Amino acid sequence: MGLYNLPEFNFKEINPGKYRKAVILAFSKLFARTKRKIFSKTINRAVWLGILLFISLIAFGFSTGAFSLNYIENQIKSLVQKAEQPLLDVNKPAEDVSENVYKSDISYEQAIIDAVKSASPSVVSIVISKNVPVYEQQWVDPFGGSNPFGELSPFNFQIPQQVQNGTQYKEVGAGSGFIVSADGLVLTNKHVVSDSQADYAVFTNDGKKYSAKVLALDPVQDLAVIKIDPAIQSGASSDDGANSVQAFPAIKLGDSTGIQIGQGAIAIGNALGQFSNTVSVGIVSGLQRTISASDQAGGGSETLQGIIQTDAAINAGNSGGPLLNLKGEVIGINTAMAQGAESIGFAIPINTAKRDINQVAKTNKIVYPFLGVRYISVDSAVKEKYHLAVDYGALVLKGSNGEPAVTSGSAAEKAGIKSKDVILELNGEKITADSKMSDVITKYNPGDKVTLKILRDGKEINVDAVLGER
Numbered sequence: 180m181g182l183y184n185l186p187e188f189n190f191k192e193i194n195p196g197k198y199r200k201a202v203i204l205a206f207s208k209l210f211a212r213t214k215r216k217i218f219s220k221t222i223n224r225a226v227w228l229g230i231l232l233f234i235s236l237i238a239f240g241f242s243t244g245a246f247s248l249n250y251i252e253n254q255i256k257s258l259v260q261k262a263e264q265p266l267l268d269v270n271k272p273a274e275d276v277s278e279n280v281y282k283s284d285i286s287y288e289q290a291i292i293d294a295v296k297s298a299s300p301s302v303v304s305i306v307i308s309k310n311v312p313v314y315e316q317q318w319v320d321p322f323g324g325s326n327p328f329g330e331l332s333p334f335n336f337q338i339p340q341q342v343q344n345g346t347q348y349k350e351v352g353a354g355s356g357f358i359v360s361a362d363g364l365v366l367t368n369k370h371v372v373s374d375s376q377a378d379y380a381v382f383t384n385d386g387k388k389y390s391a392k393v394l395a396l397d398p399v400q401d402l403a404v405i406k407i408d409p410a411i412q413s414g415a416s417s418d419d420g421a422n423s424v425q426a427f428p429a430i431k432l433g434d435s436t437g438i439q440i441g442q443g444a445i446a447i448g449n450a451l452g453q454f455s456n457t458v459s460v461g462i463v464s465g466l467q468r469t470i471s472a473s474d475q476a477g478g479g480s481e482t483l484q485g486i487i488q489t490d491a492a493i494n495a496g497n498s499g500g501p502l503l504n505l506k507g508e509v510i511g512i513n514t515a516m517a518q519g520a521e522s523i524g525f526a527i528p529i530n531t532a533k534r535d536i537n538q539v540a541k542t543n544k545i546v547y548p549f550l551g552v553r554y555i556s557v558d559s560a561v562k563e564k565y566h567l568a569v570d571y572g573a574l575v576l577k578g579s580n581g582e583p584a585v586t587s588g589s590a591a592e593k594a595g596i597k598s599k600d601v602i603l604e605l606n607g608e609k610i611t612a613d614s615k616m617s618d619v620i621t622k623y624n625p626g627d628k629v630t631l632k633i634l635r636d637g638k639e640i641n642v643d644a645v646l647g648e649r
Contacts, residue, residue: 294507301430304449307352309377314341353452355500361426363407367499395545404539433508435528446491448500461491472515486525487511493524502526548623548646551589572601573616594644604632
């Protein structure tokens with residue numbers, strides 16, 4: 180019978196206390212018998228003393244409970260487990276390491292590598308250049324030559340002033356973007372290309388430089404679409420095929436509606452305007468954020484809604500670059516970072532930008548449907564404050580500085596909407612805190628006819644409106 184075929188011995192059925200006296204008696208008899216044999220054979224006294232000490236310790240351990248049958252059971256089980264461990268297969272051939280290209284055995288790491296490799300050719304750096312005034316210090320007479328102490332006065336007053344002395348053409352900023360069509364359409368942030376006096380150049384991942392033209396700025400979102408001029412600005416000649424039709428590598432666009440908090444996120448961009456195609460990795464930290472974003476000088480502030488939050492590093496210069504999932508698909512456009520905080524960045528969902536891309540591809544402009552009302556979303560607090568009969572909808576009100584509740588000449592004015600009306604539904608879709616009227620309206624196009632359900636003076640009425648354009 181082999182070691183692994185031995186019958187299982189149930190130590191738990193043995194009561195150590197019951198058999199303690201028997202064990203002590205057995206060891207005592209063994210001690211007496213051993214003593215007689217040892218003396219009969221005249222064993223060396225040192226050996227006898229060692230055996231006597233060992234037997235005494237065993238007997239003492241059982242008598243005091245230091246040793247137990249449970250202890251012996253654990254030792255036997257440990258020995259069996261060690262015997263069952265597989266031996267190292269020394270005949271197994273070594274892995275082939277002749278490949279020079281690193282390939283990770285970790286699926287998450289390899290997914291990042293593959294995603295970056297797929298998307299990087301479509302990510303571009305945008306450089307902003309313009310003529311800027313050159314100032315120099317000059318000493319001027321603050322009195323314009325009219326000395327207050329008279330023409331014969333020995334005092335000649337002059338003070339230093341910065342005086343413009345021409346202009347200099349130079350780079351004034353940088354950002355990021357990514358190619359969304361083979362004919363060279365590039366999606367980026369509006370604040371990157373909003374200067375109408377500047378020139379814009381695009382550097383692709385292979386180091387080529389192209390001029391670019393701003394096609395459209397989104398009037399609502401921080402988005403813009405520019406187009407690459409296929410003629411290379413530098414390092415090109417007629418032999419290089421610069422004048423031939425060139426197809427650019429378009430990035431894959433994902434679906435931002437299914438984003439989950441905690442899923443992997445990869446940001447790529449021209450970090451600090453110096454390090455093109457810099458990659459940072461993190462997760463989606465939050466969804467549906469509302470932020471107030473401004474440029475580094477604190478100007479041009481705007482409120483952005485429905486924003487993705489990520490802890491993937493977004494630095495100055497990353498604006499306009501893609502936020503990817505682990506499939507290498509764009510799920511957002513990197514837009515802003517929280518000042519004074521670590522690893523808090525924000526991106527506009529890509530589904531918001533798809534509408535802009537399609538409009539520019541067809542009409543070279545971005546327009547939004549416009550109803551023409553100023554409103555606040557109704558909730559329980561607004562209901563109580565204004566004594567309303569409902570806790571949902573959009574309450575039409577004047578602005579805090581007296582701005583009109585209904586824009587003159589707008590679709591709302593033509594439909595007869597008045598201040599203090601509550602718009603409850605638009606084409607049967609309920610207006611709530613989670614489904615704001617601005618979000619519902621963007622599902623339509625300028626010129627579309629919509630039906631509004633309105634609560635006025637405690638009564639519900641329906642009015643039709645033809646959406647305008649902005």
